[in-house]
Amino acid sequence: METRRDFIKKSSILSLAGAVQPASAINLLQTKQQTKPKTHWADGFRLVVSVSMQFEAGGQPDNAESPFPQNMQKGFIDLPAATWFAYGYKEGIPRMLDNWDKLGIKVTSHMVGTAVLKNPQLAKEIVQRGHEAAAHGMxxxxxxxxxxxxxxxxxxxxxxxxxxxxxxxxxxxxxxWLRRGENTLKILQELGFIYHIDDLSRDEPFIIKVNDKDFAVVPYTLRCNDIMLIEGKNFSADQFVNQVKMEFDQLYAESEYKRRQMSISFHDRIGGSPQMVKAASEIIKYIQQQPGVAFKRKDEIARMALADKTTIRE
Structure with missing residues (x-):
């Protein structure tokens, strides 16, 4: 009869035998790791970072959502809230534009039509500095x-x-707020658009069929977005920096064998504040230290995705 001591001794020997793999098995495992296919971008970069700069201030309706309590009585205008929005075009975007120049990156600015008409010189300056003007409704x-x-x-x-x-x-x-309708993509295709960003489902661009034609999706973010983490949830700038850095670290690790895109979003009246411009500078300098990373406008990303036969299709 097998004693408990004999059983434990036998089990230990079997476990040790299982733990020691033959050299051929180890070599096979190493070969599989070494031959794991890389999926870098067509231009050779391993990770692409896309920065958004929302140009909305000046185009908002009276009593639009703001950090002030939403308790204005009917028939009255929230005048302090209007000044919070005005900060976006008076201080915010000009400060961000200078920062992008210092950092040597180009961004995509989603522009509300009425905001553009109210501040035409500022809208024109954004494009003149080499940034993309994307549509954000009238x-x-x-x-x-x-x-x-x-x-x-x-x-x-x-x-x-x-x-x-x-x-x-x-x-x-x-x-x-990314809330398109059932006809939006069809209309965009008809009007000559090649991509939209109202999608959170992936960390890389992909292609869909709209009106039987290819149409690119360049995913947006709510995680690395100042309107959610600063204005919406009262996070501090240093928390924003740490969260975005952690996001980058994980995506960069994945990007060794998987095509990755990281998105960061700033709004004129929030991302253009002094503390957030400082935060953005720290984040971008941190990212720029890593090899194989490129900052690209969303129109550049969309064109690359549409031209690349290996882009995911849905």
Whole structure:
């Protein structure tokens, strides 16, 4: 009869035998790791970072959502809140533009049509400094409730305002709070757009079919987004820095064998504050220390995705 001591002794020997793998098995494992296919971007970079600069201030309706309590009585205008938005075009965007120049990166600016018309020189300066002008609707209207014709006019009015002021043909789109309607993508394809960003489902661009044609999706972010982490949840700038750095570290590790895109989003009246511009500078300098990383505008990313046969298709 086998004693408990004999059983433990036998089990230990079997476990040790299982732990010692033959040299052939080890070599096979190492070969598999070494031959794991790399999926770098077509231009050789292993990770692409996309920065958004939302140009919305000046285009908001009266009593728009702000950090102030939403308790204004009907018939009155929230004047302090209006000054919070005005900070975006008076201080925020000019400060961010100088920072992007210092850091040597180009960004995508999603522009609300009425904001562009109210501050044409600022909109023009964004494009003149080499940044992309993307469309963000004509105003802050709720887009998903519009009829097909109403929405098409709404989107076209926005891109016409951008074209008139900046001379830039917008080919990328962002709906208010990402809430597009059932007809939005069809309309965008008809109007000559090549991508939209109202999608959070991946950490890399992908291609879908719209009107039987290829259309790029360049994913957006709510995680690395100042409106969620600073204005929305009262996080501090240093928490934002740490969270975005952690996001980058993980995506960079994955990017060795998987195509990765990181998105960071700033809004004129939030990301343009002194503390957040300092935070952005620290984040971007940290990212720039790593080899194989490129900062690209979203129109560049969309064109690369559409031209690359290995891009994911859905």
């Amino acid at each position: 105003n802050w209207a709720t887009e998903y409730t519009m009829s097909y014709d109403e929405e098409k006019k709404f989107i076209k009015d926005g891109i016409d305002a951008i074209k008139k002021v900046t001379g830039f043909d917008a080919i990328g789109y962002n709906a208010n």
